[in-house]
């Protein structure tokens with residue numbers, strides 16, 4: 001568990017984006033730079049408290065399903081010993097894929113926050129009926145953020161930067 005907290009979902013999304021951006025700059029790293037945080041909104045302090053955070057671990061652990069979201073979800077279940085995550089929100093730098101979105105639904109996370117669209121395999125942009133019909137048992141709220149541009153880093157497409165770097 002970390003002791004990081006953020007005053008708003010926008011501040012937390014900026015943090016997640018910044019971490020992914022930093023990952024995209026790491027030399028010789030083959031892991032796709034995606035960052036994920038699961039946080040809980042604390043009413044007393046009126047802020048989001050970070051509970052777990054991770055990047056993708058596909059290359060690190062040589063396991064094809066270790067997307068950042070899956071790593072975080074498994075970690076928080078282990079940490080909290082609870083069946084559902086309905087008091088928690090998930091923040092991801094990139095729109096989750098079908099596997100992760102489905103897992104997020106099964107885990108019953110309250111909301112999905114993301115910044116960058118994933119036109120290739122995202123659950124939202126690829127117009128998959130997931131979450132768009134009444135058939136899904138649990139449909140988290142979907143919040144799409146715009147990261148503030150006037151920071152020390154430029155707001156760019158992280159995934160594009162990454163593939164440009166590895167392909168030269």
Ligand SMILES: [Zn+2]
Nearest residue numbers: 067096097100
């Ligand atoms: Zn995924």
